[in-house]
Amino acid sequence: MFYSLTGKISENHSGYIVIDTGAIAYQVLVSRPDYFSLGTVMTVFTYQVVRDDEIYLCGFRDKDDKDMFLRLISVKGIGPKTALGAMATTTSNDLVTAISANNITFLKKLPGIGAKAAAQIILDLRGQLTGGEKGNPDQYEDVRNALKQLGFRVGEIDRVLAHINLPNANNEDILKEALMKLRKTS
Numbered sequence: 001m002f003y004s005l006t007g008k009i010s011e012n013h014s015g016y017i018v019i020d021t022g023a024i025a026y027q028v029l030v031s032r033p034d035y036f037s038l039g040t041v042m043t044v045f046t047y048q049v050v051r052d053d054e055i056y057l058c059g060f061r062d063k064d065d066k067d068m069f070l071r072l073i074s075v076k077g078i079g080p081k082t083a084l085g086a087m088a089t090t091t092s093n094d095l096v097t098a099i100s101a102n103n104i105t106f107l108k109k110l111p112g113i114g115a116k117a118a119a120q121i122i123l124d125l126r127g128q129l130t131g132g133e134k135g136n137p138d139q140y141e142d143v144r145n146a147l148k149q150l151g152f153r154v155g156e157i158d159r160v161l162a163h164i165n166l167p168n169a170n171n172e173d174i175l176k177e178a179l180m181k182l183r184k185t186s
Contacts, residue, residue: 001048002046002047002048002057003045003046004043004044004045004046005019005021005026005028005043005044005046005057005059006021006041006042006043006044007019007020007021007022007025007026007041007042008020008039008040008041009036009037009038009039009040009041009042010025010038010039011038012033012034012036012037012038013033014033015029015030015033016028016029016030016033017030017033017036017044017059019042019044019059026057027056027057028044028046028057028058028059029056029057029058029059029080029081029084030044030058030059030060030084031060031065031084031085031087031088032061032087032088035061036059036061042061044059044060044061045059045060045061045062045063045065045066046058046059046060046066047059047060047066047069047070047080049080058080058084064092065087065092067092068087068092068095068096069083069084069087071125071128072086072087072095072121072125074124074125075117075120075121075124075125076120076124077116077117077120078113078117078120078121081112082112082113082117085110085111085112086110086111086112086113088111089109089110089111090110094106094165095107097165098165099121099122099125099126100126100165100168101140101164101165101166101168101169102122102126102139102140103140103161103162103164103165104118104119104122104139104140104141105140105141105144105158105161105162106140106161106162106163106165107121107122109158109162139171139174140161140174142171143161143171143174143175143178144157144158144161146171146175147175147178147179147182152182156182157178157182160178160181160182161174161178163181164177164178164181
């Protein structure tokens with residue numbers, strides 16, 4: 001198992017980089033190739049995926065990103081490529097905040113993550129990340145339904161809820177925050 005690789009970033013492509021360690025160059029799948037500057041010498045934290053039909057490395061710029069990746073792939077139904085895709089559009093800190101806040105709407109906007117996977121992520125990871133209870137993945141869905149009943153459009157609701165991450169908040173707190181944001185955009 002490879003823990004990390006240190007070498008020169010010799011190629012930078014969409015979805016992967018090439019790290020030249022001197023004697024060997026490794027192709028490493030990454031969520032954000034723009035984090036790795038061509039020609040620089042870097043340590044890239046890695047995770048090796050071994051399947052019946054393929055072997056590849058996933059790379060991360062720091063231990064926090066690798067840790068979040070490992071947590072995501074521990075969730076039933078989330079594989080390494082789905083986890084990398086999800087991490088490509090957000091940060092580890094935003095993921096932790098969304099999971100802590102039971103924000104299923106935020107998670108559903110990530111590539112490869114649907115409603116079922118988002119709920120599973122919250123159920124499996126919330127207690128691990130916050131040290132608290134596992135949470136209610138339906139919380140933001142309940143607020144979403146309440147806002148629909150009030151006559152707001154689904155697109156507006158989803159856009160607003162995707163940016164509200166209130167850990168340990170109840171439905172009323174989330175609803176108040178959403179209404180304030182919706183009124184500002186109207």
